[in-house]
Amino acid sequence: MDVVYALVTVSLLAALAFAGGEIAPLRPLFGVILPGVALVTFLLGLTYRVTLWARSPVPFRIPTTSGQQKSLPWIKAGWLESPSTTPGVLARMALEVCLFRSLFRNTKAELRDGPRLVFGESKFLWLAALAFHWSLLVIFLRHLRFFMEPVPAFVNLLAAADGFFQIGAPVLYVTDVIIVVALGYLLLRRLRDPQVRYISLFADYLVLFLLLGLVVSGIFMRYFTRIDTAAVKQLAMGLVTFSPVIPQEVGPLLFVHLLLVSALATFFPFSKLMHMGGVFLSPTRNLANTNRMQRHVNPWDAPVKVHTYEEWEDEFRDKIGAAGLPLDKA
Amino acid sequence: MAEQTPRPETLVQIDYRPPRKDWRDARVEFRKGVFCYSAAPKNLEYLGLPNPRKWQPYDQNWKLPPNWKEVILEGMRERLEKFRSFRLFMDICVRCGACADKCHFYIGSGDPKNMPVLRAELIRSVYRRYFTMAGRLFPTLAGARDLTEDVLKEWFYYFYQCTECRRCSVFCPYGIDTAEVTMIARELLNLVGCNINWVLEPVANCYRTGNHLGVQPHGFKDSIDFAVDELAEITGIRVEAPINKKGAEVLFVVPSADYFGTPHYFTLLGYLLLFHVVGLDYTFSAFASEGGNFGLFTSHEMIKRLNAKIYTEARRLGVKWIMGGECGHMWRVLHQYMDTMNGPADFLEVPVSPVTGTRFEHARSTRMIHICEFTADLIHHGKLALDPNRNAHWSVTFHDSCNPSRAMGLLEEPRFILRHVCPKFYEMPENTIREQTFCCGSGSGLGTDENLEMRLRGGFPRANAVRYVRDRFGVNLVACICAIDKATLPPLLEYWVPGVDVAGVHELLGNALIMKGERARSTDLRGQPFQSKEALAHA
Numbered sequence: 001m002d003v004v005y006a007l008v009t010v011s012l013l014a015a016l017a018f019a020g021g022e023i024a025p026l027r028p029l030f031g032v033i034l035p036g037v038a039l040v041t042f043l044l045g046l047t048y049r050v051t052l053w054a055r056s057p058v059p060f061r062i063p064t065t066s067g068q069q070k071s072l073p074w075i076k077a078g079w080l081e082s083p084s085t086t087p088g089v090l091a092r093m094a095l096e097v098c099l100f101r102s103l104f105r106n107t108k109a110e111l112r113d114g115p116r117l118v119f120g121e122s123k124f125l126w127l128a129a130l131a132f133h134w135s136l137l138v139i140f141l142r143h144l145r146f147f148m149e150p151v152p153a154f155v156n157l158l159a160a161a162d163g164f165f166q167i168g169a170p171v172l173y174v175t176d177v178i179i180v181v182a183l184g185y186l187l188l189r190r191l192r193d194p195q196v197r198y199i200s201l202f203a204d205y206l207v208l209f210l211l212l213g214l215v216v217s218g219i220f221m222r223y224f225t226r227i228d229t230a231a232v233k234q235l236a237m238g239l240v241t242f243s244p245v246i247p248q249e250v251g252p253l254l255f256v257h258l259l260l261v262s263a264l265a266t267f268f269p270f271s272k273l274m275h276m277g278g279v280f281l282s283p284t285r286n287l288a289n290t291n292r293m294q295r296h297v298n299p300w301d302a303p304v305k306v307h308t309y310e311e312w313e314d315e316f317r318d319k320i321g322a323a324g325l326p327l328d329k330a
Numbered sequence: 331m332a333e334q335t336p337r338p339e340t341l342v343q344i345d346y347r348p349p350r351k352d353w354r355d356a357r358v359e360f361r362k363g364v365f366c367y368s369a370a371p372k373n374l375e376y377l378g379l380p381n382p383r384k385w386q387p388y389d390q391n392w393k394l395p396p397n398w399k400e401v402i403l404e405g406m407r408e409r410l411e412k413f414r415s416f417r418l419f420m421d422i423c424v425r426c427g428a429c430a431d432k433c434h435f436y437i438g439s440g441d442p443k444n445m446p447v448l449r450a451e452l453i454r455s456v457y458r459r460y461f462t463m464a465g466r467l468f469p470t471l472a473g474a475r476d477l478t479e480d481v482l483k484e485w486f487y488y489f490y491q492c493t494e495c496r497r498c499s500v501f502c503p504y505g506i507d508t509a510e511v512t513m514i515a516r517e518l519l520n521l522v523g524c525n526i527n528w529v530l531e532p533v534a535n536c537y538r539t540g541n542h543l544g545v546q547p548h549g550f551k552d553s554i555d556f557a558v559d560e561l562a563e564i565t566g567i568r569v570e571a572p573i574n575k576k577g578a579e580v581l582f583v584v585p586s587a588d589y590f591g592t593p594h595y596f597t598l599l600g601y602l603l604l605f606h607v608v609g610l611d612y613t614f615s616a617f618a619s620e621g622g623n624f625g626l627f628t629s630h631e632m633i634k635r636l637n638a639k640i641y642t643e644a645r646r647l648g649v650k651w652i653m654g655g656e657c658g659h660m661w662r663v664l665h666q667y668m669d670t671m672n673g674p675a676d677f678l679e680v681p682v683s684p685v686t687g688t689r690f691e692h693a694r695s696t697r698m699i700h701i702c703e704f705t706a707d708l709i710h711h712g713k714l715a716l717d718p719n720r721n722a723h724w725s726v727t728f729h730d731s732c733n734p735s736r737a738m739g740l741l742e743e744p745r746f747i748l749r750h751v752c753p754k755f756y757e758m759p760e761n762t763i764r765e766q767t768f769c770c771g772s773g774s775g776l777g778t779d780e781n782l783e784m785r786l787r788g789g790f791p792r793a794n795a796v797r798y799v800r801d802r803f804g805v806n807l808v809a810c811i812c813a814i815d816k817a818t819l820p821p822l823l824e825y826w827v828p829g830v831d832v833a834g835v836h837e838l839l840g841n842a843l844i845m846k847g848e849r850a851r852s853t854d855l856r857g858q859p860f861q862s863k864e865a866l867a868h869a
Contacts (some may be wrong), residue, residue, distance in 0.1 A: 203464075295673055
């Protein structure tokens with residue numbers, strides 16, 4: 001049912017924006033106020049959450065080691081998977097953040113007759129996740145052309161590269177295709193894999209539908225309804241220069257697009273989407289395996305009750321003596 | 331083996347289809363064979379832990395304190411503030427499911443709540459309900475649940491069905507570590523007296539006598555003396571095994587099973603021979619007579635309480651550095667917690683091998699090394715005379731124990747030793763060794779007989795990989811460096827892969843070790859005959 005609720009929620013949001021965009025008095029609400037509120041919520045929420053994590057202590061050094069420790073000089077250490085240096089940790093984190101290294105390891109366990117437990121390759125989740133995140137980043141950066149004047153060179157370069165195949169007019173961006181396919185795969189996987197469906201929550205579907213709605217409305221505006229991009233830029237520049245204008249030429253689809261992105265941005269700090277910030281802070285990944293080389297200090301360390309040697313010797317004095325073991329106090 | 335345990339062909343009929351009922355339904359059935367009995371009140375009382383009482387998990391009434399809910403929620407709040415790991419792992423899981431079939435308990439049981447993601451959601455749902463805005467406002471949509479007695483019972487069931495092996499954390503794109511979640515969850519359960527005897531009895535024993543088994547000083551000395559006598563019979567050499575000797579160079583700490591369990595005991599014999607051969611000036615301690623630390627399965631505070639004796643004793647005896655024997659979770663504590671909790675060890679020196687002069691720089695702060703590091707260094711420098719053919723009756727594979735592999739990275743040292751002392755060594759498939767190794771299914775205090783069915787299920791992936799090398803290469807021995815493995819792999823393998831024995835790495839070293847003045851040895855440390863010269867020539 002969660003999937004239905006999520007779809008209905010996103011559809012309602014889209015319908016609301018579509019209708020509201022046609023009603024003149026409501027246009028400032030959908031075009032300016034809600035996006036503004038969303039942006040502020042996003043920035044404040046993100047900062048709050050990341051600060052909260054960053055300020056939480058890391059009492060123990062608990063890296064998950066996935067390779068050989070640095071020990072004897074003639075044993076080849078896993079500098080990347082069990083890093084003992086800062087460059088090693090940075091490389092491990094870079095691979096994790098940019099290429100989803102751990103997800104790349106994914107396998108599928110299957111129980112066959114025999115019984116035989118076999119582990120097959122399972123790279124589609126990794127591939128779809130990587131394709132989605134990188135496309136999203138490229139698309140996000142491409143959008144900067146609406147918010148900056150003059151448009152930075154790298155944005156134009158990125159757009160040119162993205163439209164490299166020069167198919168159709170306006171030129172088809174490869175990332176637009178990839179992101180739809182990737183999101184489609186992630187949604188289908190969530191629905192079709194019985195285990196993943198079992199653990200999925202409303203919020204998991206909600207973000208997928210929000211993203212799909214966002215992408216599809218964007219694609220429609222660019223390739224089918226051919227929105228007036230000059231008017232979009234006018235609106236966007238108005239937003240970032242705090243002198244909002246809502247040009248007549250922008251159609252209701254833009255309001256759908258805006259409301260969905262606003263919803264996503266508002267939801268972001270309260271949701272699992274915070275993994276974007278969290279991935280950098282994970283203590284099993286961003287700490288070096290230098291446990292026995294450098295002492296790690298626990299900021300809230302406190303004394304505990306222990307059984308002292310003296311108490312132990314007192315309790316077993318006779319037995320220690322009878323066994324001929326040395327005593328501290330005769 | 332309990333008679334009600336199903337046969338392997340029945341147990342392996344695993345249904346991976348999730349049940350119809352929603353996972354948020356917390357009710358669990360405490361069926362015989364898949365849970366551990368409660369801790370006896372005397373153990374809680376001895377340790378000063380809350381709510382000692384007689385109860386069992388299958389009872390309707392768990393006799394919780396009246397304010398149990400506040401205690402748990404306050405405990406959560408405190409730990410969210412103290413552990414970045416806990417807060418982060420509550421927040422950032424995207425439920426991608428990559429961890430699902432990485433858990434040996436999930437593979438062996440098919441129970442979806444044994445998927446690491448869902449195991450963590452059991453506590454995450456409560457976190458959302460009481461500590462997040464979305465969960466407070468829209469509990470159902472946010473996947474939030476009220477904390478009820480059923481939820482607490484469910485926590486008990488599933489957090490004592492996780493061996494803290496960290497295999498899932500290798501595969502998680504954010505490094506979410508279920509071991510960390512389970513450790514915190516068990517701390518919370520301990521706050522209201524929901525703990526198991528197989529953990530708390532060793533903890534109480536260890537606190538009082540110095541070791542899990544409750545062996546008192548004279549008993550400790552008897553065991554070591556017995557080993558010395560036995561070695562004299564096997565090899566004709568009487569080794570020195572000092573206890574509580576002040577001024578020795580090295581304090582040697584082992585898991586207590588090494589001097590009281592089988593096949594651990596043969597590993598102890600191996601240690602003693604090794605130290606004799608290289609003339610190490612060392613001492614055992616009857617006070618620090620346990621390296622293992624079931625505090626790890628209780629609470630962070632308890633880890634520290636039990637671990638304190640190691641540095642205390644090193645200081646009292648005036649040794650220069652410390653060496654530790656073969657044990658898995660013991661080494662997680664020594665490697666990742668000891669220095670932080672009970673250090674700094676500035677009264678010790680950086681470990682230096684008196685035989686090779688090697689300075690163990692990687693242990694320059696903690697000042698404690700693993701015996702496999704010590705031995706590998708000796709072999710590398712050609713300080714040991716070895717006859718691997720004395721292990722020719724074994725076809726050996728190596729089982730990486732969870733903690734030395736995923737919380738330490740001790741992968742090559744034991745393999746290096748094995749390759750020098752065993753003529754026939756074969757690796758299990760790569761998805762089942764090193765950082766991807768599968769747990770024995772009985773770690774973290776779950777190795778008790780009343781839990782046998784769940785242990786056999788959890789150990790199935792490991793046993794299945796052993797079966798692969800048994801059938802393919804004729805492997806008849808699993809070598810390992812963990813006391814819990816040595817205790818629980820034998821019944822596991824007997825059930826799933828009959829005909830495969832279990833041994834410590836230093837038992838095999840002890841077999842191969844050629845010593846000056848030894849009598850012509852014809853049997854290994856177990857008393858089994860070596861393969862004859864003719865058979866060897868034939869091979």
